[in-house]
Amino acid sequence: MTRTHEHRVQIYYEDTDHSGVVYHANYLKYFERAREHMLGTQELVRLLEEDGVGFVVYKAELTYKAGARFGDDVAIRSTVELESPYRAVFKQDAYRRDELLVAGVVQLVCVDAQQKLVKIPDTVVRVIDG
Amino acid sequence: MTRTHEHRVQIYYEDTDHSGVVYHANYLKYFERAREHMLGTQELVRLLEEDGVGFVVYKAELTYKAGARFGDDVAIRSTVELESPYRAVFKQDAYRRDELLVAGVVQLVCVDAQQKLVKIPDTVVRVIDG
Amino acid sequence: MTRTHEHRVQIYYEDTDHSGVVYHANYLKYFERAREHMLGTQELVRLLEEDGVGFVVYKAELTYKAGARFGDDVAIRSTVELESPYRAVFKQDAYRRDELLVAGVVQLVCVDAQQKLVKIPDTVVRVIDG
Amino acid sequence: MTRTHEHRVQIYYEDTDHSGVVYHANYLKYFERAREHMLGTQELVRLLEEDGVGFVVYKAELTYKAGARFGDDVAIRSTVELESPYRAVFKQDAYRRDELLVAGVVQLVCVDAQQKLVKIPDTVVRVIDG
Numbered sequence: 001m002t003r004t005h006e007h008r009v010q011i012y013y014e015d016t017d018h019s020g021v022v023y024h025a026n027y028l029k030y031f032e033r034a035r036e037h038m039l040g041t042q043e044l045v046r047l048l049e050e051d052g053v054g055f056v057v058y059k060a061e062l063t064y065k066a067g068a069r070f071g072d073d074v075a076i077r078s079t080v081e082l083e084s085p086y087r088a089v090f091k092q093d094a095y096r097r098d099e100l101l102v103a104g105v106v107q108l109v110c111v112d113a114q115q116k117l118v119k120i121p122d123t124v125v126r127v128i129d130g
Numbered sequence: 131m132t133r134t135h136e137h138r139v140q141i142y143y144e145d146t147d148h149s150g151v152v153y154h155a156n157y158l159k160y161f162e163r164a165r166e167h168m169l170g171t172q173e174l175v176r177l178l179e180e181d182g183v184g185f186v187v188y189k190a191e192l193t194y195k196a197g198a199r200f201g202d203d204v205a206i207r208s209t210v211e212l213e214s215p216y217r218a219v220f221k222q223d224a225y226r227r228d229e230l231l232v233a234g235v236v237q238l239v240c241v242d243a244q245q246k247l248v249k250i251p252d253t254v255v256r257v258i259d260g
Numbered sequence: 261m262t263r264t265h266e267h268r269v270q271i272y273y274e275d276t277d278h279s280g281v282v283y284h285a286n287y288l289k290y291f292e293r294a295r296e297h298m299l300g301t302q303e304l305v306r307l308l309e310e311d312g313v314g315f316v317v318y319k320a321e322l323t324y325k326a327g328a329r330f331g332d333d334v335a336i337r338s339t340v341e342l343e344s345p346y347r348a349v350f351k352q353d354a355y356r357r358d359e360l361l362v363a364g365v366v367q368l369v370c371v372d373a374q375q376k377l378v379k380i381p382d383t384v385v386r387v388i389d390g
Numbered sequence: 391m392t393r394t395h396e397h398r399v400q401i402y403y404e405d406t407d408h409s410g411v412v413y414h415a416n417y418l419k420y421f422e423r424a425r426e427h428m429l430g431t432q433e434l435v436r437l438l439e440e441d442g443v444g445f446v447v448y449k450a451e452l453t454y455k456a457g458a459r460f461g462d463d464v465a466i467r468s469t470v471e472l473e474s475p476y477r478a479v480f481k482q483d484a485y486r487r488d489e490l491l492v493a494g495v496v497q498l499v500c501v502d503a504q505q506k507l508v509k510i511p512d513t514v515v516r517v518i519d520g
Contacts, residue, residue, distance in 0.1 A: 010423075010431070012419070012422060012423050012426060013277045013278065013279070013283060013422060013426075014277065014283055014285070014419045014422065014423075016277050016278035017273045017274065017276050017277065017278070018273065018276035018277070018278065018279075018280050018281075018329070018330050019184055019186070019273070019278075020278050021278075023273060023274055024158060024162075024186075024187040024190070025155045025156070025158035025159055025162075025274070026155070028154060028155035028158065029155055029402070029404045032154075032155075032402060032403055032404065033400075033402050033404075036402060036403075041400070041461045042461060044461070045460060045461040048460075054149055056149070056154075056194065056197075057154040057192075057194055058193070058194055059191075059192065059193050059194070060154070060190075060191070060192045060194075061189075061190070061191045061192075062187075062189065062190045062191075063188070063189050064186065064187055064188055064189070064190075067186075067245075069278070070278050070435060070438075071431045071432060071434070071435040115197075140293075140301070142289070142292060142293050142296060143292055143296075143407045143408065143409070143413060144289045144292065144293075144407065144413055144415070146407050146408035147403045147404065147406050147407065147408070148403065148406035148407070148408065148409075148410050148411075148459070148460050149403070149408075150408050151408075153403060153404055155404070159272070159274045162272060162273055162274065163270075163272050163274075166272060166273075171270070171331045172331060174331070175330060175331040178330075199408070200305060200308075200408050201301045201302060201304070201305040279444055279446070284418060284422075284446075284447040284450070285415045285416070285418035285419055285422075286415070288414060288415035288418065289415050292414075292415075314409055316409070316414075316454065316457075317414040317452075317454055318453070318454055319451075319452065319453050319454070320414070320450070320451070320452045320454075321449075321450070321451045321452075322447075322449065322450045322451075323448070323449050324446065324447055324448055324449070324450075327446075327505075375457075
């Protein structure tokens with residue numbers, strides 16, 4: 001398992017809805033941003049362009065505890081484990097200082113250009129194994 | 131439990147990402163649109179404006195099977211059950227014709243203007259109980 | 261010029277921001293949805309898949325008069341004119357009943373798979389010329 | 391007029407559409423993020439919470455030259471001028487290194503809790519006047 005990776009998200013107008021807090025679907029966006037930084041954006045771009053391999057979300061589970069508000073600074077804290085050569089499981093939580101806002105588990109698999117399941121590439125496995 | 135409610139979603143440019151299919155977080159939006167039609171938008175507006183009561187997502191679980199594409203006509207098929215006086219559990223699936231694209235379970239609770247948990251309002255319970 | 265085309269948009273949670281009204285960028289989404297219905301979604305899909313030709317926005321001008329709210333039923337009223345064989349100019353306004361909310365002018369051009377400017381396809385010209 | 395303010399935006403999956411580049415409406419989001427950093431997020435939060443005063447977009451004009459792609463690092467370069475005590479005009483451009491992607495002009499006004507036009511607050515005028 002990796003050490004905990006932290007990615008900061010500032011909450012803008014676009015993130016909130018008329019209830020005053022962040023729209024619930026947006027946490028999936030923040031979790032994805034965090035995963036991209038964790039795995040390395042340029043390697044993800046290279047895998048897609050050179051090898052036609054991309055990551056897709058297979059499962060996502062979210063539990064909402066409290067809502068972030070406009071101007072908040074939210075920390076996405078993530079760890080990742082390989083459950084098999086085909087599946088990476090990310091534990092991703094959104095915090096406002098010490099307060100857990102949203103707890104998530106997101107499972108990813110890799111597909112090739114024909115959307116066929118392929119093993120998670122070695123370059124990414126090495127990042128995950130730390 | 132309610133009979134299955136169906137809400138149709140057309141997939142536009144805005145819904146897709148550069149992988150060619152619908153961005154994974156957007157299914158949470160489609161599920162919410164479907165729930166609003168199911169429960170009655172005008173009653174939800176009234177509850178919020180007159181009673182200060184709103185629905186918030188407490189848990190969401192999504193399993194992704196296949197991706198919808200630009201121009202697709204996607205059907206969100208939903209049923210809902212009351213698990214307690216405080217919690218409504220929606221089973222919501224996205225279909226393209228007979229093909230299941232995304233299977234979801236979304237749990238909702240109600241909060242008042244102070245974000246305190248309250249019972250699900252009677253007017254909504256009556257809709258859920260059909 | 262075409263006769264006025266009308267496309268209805270219901271305002272959901274996802275559309276609003278914490279100020280209570282629709283987030284300003286979203287009107288560009290509603291205008292695009294309207295244009296797709298106007299030109300014919302299936303023909304747009306065919307042009308992209310068979311000919312590699314897609315529409316891209318070249319210019320957009322928006323003037324905001326009032327904000328739509330959760331539960332509102334907004335009508336996007338659009339007309340389109342060909343300014344040249346390469347450019348289609350859409351006048352697109354968002355109304356809540358008789359109240360003009362947002363006035364827009366959106367100019368579109370076509371590009372091929374190499375992002376090179378091409379003439380607007382005949383099948384679309386015929387729709388625009390009515 | 392202020393000196394040029396620069397805000398960096400990384401392009402994620404969520405930002406792109408199936409054409410492979412950033413969805414056109416999203417530049418309005420990036421411009422808003424940049425304006426918030428420029429004016430000071432915490433002061434904007436304070437104005438809203440204590441004085442009930444918020445900024446709203448009155449006009450936006452965008453010209454699209456080229457599209458940003460997944461993984462790109464985009465710089466939003468902004469300047470702002472007060473055209474009157476009621477209106478701030480932002481010139482905002484999106485660049486990928488030296489390449490201009492999108493040129494924008496966004497006009498903002500302030501409204502109170504009743505959506506009535508008010509003067510731009512002194513604390514913000516001081517930031518704009520540099």
